[in-house]
Amino acid sequence: MKKKKFILFPFLALFLSSCLFDTDDDGLSSWLSDQGMPSSYKVQTVTVKDLSPVSAEVSRDTLPETGWYRGMLGAVPGMTFDVAYDFALDSAFLDTLGSADSVRSYVHLKLLTSYYGATALPSNYFPIEEEMKLKVSWIISGKLSKKEFNDVGSISDSVWFEELESWKPQKKADTTISVSLNSKKDSVLTLTLDLPKAFVEDVSKNAGNRRLQLRLSAPEASRVFRFYGVGHSQYYPQFFLVAMKSKSYPRLFKAKRAATLYSSLDDSDGLVLHGGVGDSLVVEFPSKPIMKALSDFYGDEFPYEGFDVRQAVVMAEMTFFRDDSKGSRELDYPIMVLAGSFLDSADTSVQRTESYYKFNDSLVVKKGHQNLVFHEGDSLTLQVTAGMRDFINRAHDGRTFKMSMTLGNSIVLDKDPYFTNRITTKKDTIKTVVATGDTMKFATGDTIRVAFPDVDYARYDFSTIKEKPATLKLWLASKRGED
Amino acid sequence: MKKFISALLCVSSFSFASMIGVDALGEEQIAGGSAAMAGRGFAGSAKTGDAEGVSVVNPARQAFDSKVSFNLNFLLDVSTADRSNSHFTNTNVSLPSMNLTFPMNDFGTLGFALWQHYSAALREDIENEEENWNAEIEYQSSVYELVPTYAIRLPFFRAISLGFSAHFVMGSFNRDLTLGPDVSAVAEDDSWATNDADVTDHVTGDWKIKNSAYFTFAAQYRGRMASYFFSFSTPYTLKNELEYNFRFSETDTLAPTKHTRNIKIPAMLATGVNYRINKRHNVMADVAWRAWSRDIENAAGSWNMSGVTKTQNDFNISVGYQRDGSDIFYDSYWDRITYRAGAWYKNWYVNDVSEIGGSIGAGFPLGRKGTMLDLAIQGGVRLTDDDRNWSESFIGIRLGLVGVSNWGKTRGQ
Numbered sequence: 001m002k003k004k005k006f007i008l009f010p011f012l013a014l015f016l017s018s019c020l021f022d023t024d025d026d027g028l029s030s031w032l033s034d035q036g037m038p039s040s041y042k043v044q045t046v047t048v049k050d051l052s053p054v055s056a057e058v059s060r061d062t063l064p065e066t067g068w069y070r071g072m073l074g075a076v077p078g079m080t081f082d083v084a085y086d087f088a089l090d091s092a093f094l095d096t097l098g099s100a101d102s103v104r105s106y107v108h109l110k111l112l113t114s115y116y117g118a119t120a121l122p123s124n125y126f127p128i129e130e131e132m133k134l135k136v137s138w139i140i141s142g143k144l145s146k147k148e149f150n151d152v153g154s155i156s157d158s159v160w161f162e163e164l165e166s167w168k169p170q171k172k173a174d175t176t177i178s179v180s181l182n183s184k185k186d187s188v189l190t191l192t193l194d195l196p197k198a199f200v201e202d203v204s205k206n207a208g209n210r211r212l213q214l215r216l217s218a219p220e221a222s223r224v225f226r227f228y229g230v231g232h233s234q235y236y237p238q239f240f241l242v243a244m245k246s247k248s249y250p251r252l253f254k255a256k257r258a259a260t261l262y263s264s265l266d267d268s269d270g271l272v273l274h275g276g277v278g279d280s281l282v283v284e285f286p287s288k289p290i291m292k293a294l295s296d297f298y299g300d301e302f303p304y305e306g307f308d309v310r311q312a313v314v315m316a317e318m319t320f321f322r323d324d325s326k327g328s329r330e331l332d333y334p335i336m337v338l339a340g341s342f343l344d345s346a347d348t349s350v351q352r353t354e355s356y357y358k359f360n361d362s363l364v365v366k367k368g369h370q371n372l373v374f375h376e377g378d379s380l381t382l383q384v385t386a387g388m389r390d391f392i393n394r395a396h397d398g399r400t401f402k403m404s405m406t407l408g409n410s411i412v413l414d415k416d417p418y419f420t421n422r423i424t425t426k427k428d429t430i431k432t433v434v435a436t437g438d439t440m441k442f443a444t445g446d447t448i449r450v451a452f453p454d455v456d457y458a459r460y461d462f463s464t465i466k467e468k469p470a471t472l473k474l475w476l477a478s479k480r481g482e483d
Numbered sequence: 484m485k486k487f488i489s490a491l492l493c494v495s496s497f498s499f500a501s502m503i504g505v506d507a508l509g510e511e512q513i514a515g516g517s518a519a520m521a522g523r524g525f526a527g528s529a530k531t532g533d534a535e536g537v538s539v540v541n542p543a544r545q546a547f548d549s550k551v552s553f554n555l556n557f558l559l560d561v562s563t564a565d566r567s568n569s570h571f572t573n574t575n576v577s578l579p580s581m582n583l584t585f586p587m588n589d590f591g592t593l594g595f596a597l598w599q600h601y602s603a604a605l606r607e608d609i610e611n612e613e614e615n616w617n618a619e620i621e622y623q624s625s626v627y628e629l630v631p632t633y634a635i636r637l638p639f640f641r642a643i644s645l646g647f648s649a650h651f652v653m654g655s656f657n658r659d660l661t662l663g664p665d666v667s668a669v670a671e672d673d674s675w676a677t678n679d680a681d682v683t684d685h686v687t688g689d690w691k692i693k694n695s696a697y698f699t700f701a702a703q704y705r706g707r708m709a710s711y712f713f714s715f716s717t718p719y720t721l722k723n724e725l726e727y728n729f730r731f732s733e734t735d736t737l738a739p740t741k742h743t744r745n746i747k748i749p750a751m752l753a754t755g756v757n758y759r760i761n762k763r764h765n766v767m768a769d770v771a772w773r774a775w776s777r778d779i780e781n782a783a784g785s786w787n788m789s790g791v792t793k794t795q796n797d798f799n800i801s802v803g804y805q806r807d808g809s810d811i812f813y814d815s816y817w818d819r820i821t822y823r824a825g826a827w828y829k830n831w832y833v834n835d836v837s838e839i840g841g842s843i844g845a846g847f848p849l850g851r852k853g854t855m856l857d858l859a860i861q862g863g864v865r866l867t868d869d870d871r872n873w874s875e876s877f878i879g880i881r882l883g884l885v886g887v888s889n890w891g892k893t894r895g896q
Contacts, residue, residue, distance in 0.1 A: 393738055
């Protein structure tokens with residue numbers, strides 16, 4: 001009981017006091033004003049024109065990429081994609097193969113429905129009719145003991161990828177594939193690759209347990225085929241060896257591991273970026289003009305002698321001149337350029353994509369997103385807010401401002417004010433794809449996708465960055481009081 | 484024990500309610516802020532008795548204790564700031580002090596106190612589109628002192644005692660001004676960039692003392708009727724190591740600007756008298772005085788906030804009355820209650836700020852073993868005469884729990 005009283009006292013007093021005292025609406029704000037405290041932060045904009053980069057450099061990540069999730073085969077301007085598979089062929093089946101009257105082999109690649117079944121895939125994409133030259137190269141190991149044979153499954157990807165980088169095949173053979181694909185709603189398309197006779201004969205010559213590494217390339221193909229990776233339970237790439245005697249004895253092999261190998265046909269000296277791969281362009285701007293513009297604006301010394309938090313960058317946009325004429329793409333959609341920044345974190349510099357994209361929706365409705373290439377207009381505006389914040393904060397150490405660019409996904413609804421995929425609740429929503437002039441109709445419950453669901457293996461030449469200066473626009477919040 | 488201390492610190496992170504000096508040190512909790520002292524107008528540091536506990540102003544007092552005592556205090560404080568028909572109210576709950584005394588007969592008395600000496604606490608959200616207010620203001624500052632004390636009666640002059648205490652200072656300072664954008668200076672086409680762009684002006688840091696501790700020396704005389712004390716606390720420099728930053732999110736990697744403010748706290752002289760009339764009636768008066776020679780640097784660091792808080796000589800004059808409760812268990816309960824009343828006049832360390840307050844209090848015995856619940860109700864005004872600080876009226880309720888025990892003694896002693 002005493003305990004209860006003890007607790008009750010403060011609550012009773014609190015209740016009474018809240019009845020007795022009340023805060024009027026203006027009381028607090030006028031008290032805060034008297035203390036010189038801010039009511040909000042004043043936003044000011046500063047524009048820095050004629051920024052010429054001190055360097056611009058493309059880096060490419062051509063290391064083999066895992067084929068677990070997806071695979072790519074074919075070519076687009078500036079790029080080729082090969083696939084490599086690693087199989088374990090057991091002695092029993094190789095014996096069957098050896099005693100067969102004839103042998104054949106083929107690969108079924110199950111094409112990605114997310115791409116080939118996409119609503120936004122242009123209506124004229126199908127049919128695909130093509131005579132595709134296929135280059136096949138392979139390595140067959142010597143006879144493996146039972147243990148060695150079992151160990152084929154446990155070789156780590158990284159070890160194998162390293163070997164693939166210096167791929168030295170035992171043999172090569174070419175063949176031509178007649179590709180004929182038409183869109184089939186609600187079913188998965190299969191690209192069948194009949195492997196050349198020389199390959200089949202070479203495989204069937206072997207006895208005992210063997211490891212087979214197979215690489216497929218189609219550098220002259222007119223497109224890049226996208227298909228499910230070996231990790232898919234149902235649609236993994238299916239490699240068949242068929243022994244034919246009085247009847248067929250097909251045997252399906254699932255790859256132990258797979259890789260996609262991307263090669264760039266553009267040299268690294270130019271500023272050509274490829275989409276859908278790990279290419280990035282790093283542009284470096286001098287500190288001086290940015291510091292001078294801030295100094296002129298605030299009348300303070302820039303760079304500040306220590307870490308500068310006298311003002312904060314609310315938004316930073318870098319605008320480049322753009323010339324789409326030297327580029328190419330798979331689909332006729334504009335492609336978003338993703339800006340990245342170099343941020344200091346735990347005593348090191350890390351490269352991060354500018355994660356928070358904010359846009360001017362009234363401008364988007366009129367002119368579309370401003371961070372697109374293959375788009376109307378002649379400029380490219382990228383948001384580098386986090387990077388600029390970090391740069392001004394630490395500019396005292398004499399650093400330059402660095403930003404990176406990569407090509408992102410295609411944007412289907414480039415003038416849609418809602419930059420988010422969503423399920424429509426309206427009956428018969430009609431959206432115009434500005435880039436193609438197509439109209440897309442959505443029924444209630446359909447998902448409206450702003451971006452195309454897969455990457456575009458595009459090629460874009462950014463050499464104008466070196467030729468024409470960029471403009472930086474800053475939105476700043478300042479702590480400075482009124483003088 | 485660790486859990487207990489962290490729970491206490493958690494409770495006490497809500498602090499006193501005055502809005503004066505929030506950017507400097509905040510409100511000072513005088514005389515340790517115990518409920519018993521508060522009940523008699525913060526007078527009575529010269530009053531001896533087992534239930535009095537540690538006095539951070541007069542460590543010599545506890546030499547006359549004969550029993551172990553423990554004291555824990557709570558404060559609920561409501562302040563209303565007024566200026567020309569505008570007002571606003573700030574309410575807080577805090578734990579201003581706790582202390583333990585441990586008498587060792589001829590070897591003197593050891594004591595230990597945890598004291599929230601200065602504190603500032605404010606948390607308000609304001610949104611007013613017409614006047615373009617869009618802000619969240621939060622202040623949390625606590626300067627704590629861990630105070631071990633020792634006092635001993637002189638060998639031949641048993642009515643006189645000497646006391647000594649060391650004050651180890653710690654605490655934290657935190658200020659967040661979370662602000663929305665004012666786009667009045669921006670072209671209409673450019674205002675989109677500030678959507679959802681709240682910015683926090685974040686200041687955080689620790690309170691330390693420049694040298695390891697500051698000290699209080701005291702002497703007390705206890706007579707049959709009158710008791711006196713005199714104490715001197717050494718000057719010291721408070722160090723507040725602050726980091727200033729702009730924050731957009733917790734994951735920002737901006738490096739803060741660092742700054743240390745050094746606050747020179749002057750020496751304090753204090754004296755007091757307690758006069759006993761008719762056995763159980765006491766009248767008492769205390770004075771404490773400090774001569775500030777330097778202004779206090781504010782945390783501010785931005786906007787139009789003042790860089791310094793101007794100081795003045797601070798003093799505290801308090802008078803009080805206490806009728807001790809009967810310690811005979813068989814007397815009526817009303818007779819066993821201790822009654823208190825008092826008033827004080829205080830010149831704050833903040834220039835042109837003075838405080839007039841009054842209080843009444845009572846100590847309710849709980850059971851027969853000497854446990855007591857002290858209750859004090861205080862109220863008053865803080866008067867200011869400058870542009871920044873507003874006058875305030877305040878009321879507060881303090882609760883103190885006192886436990887007295889005969890630890891370490893046999894029944895015969």
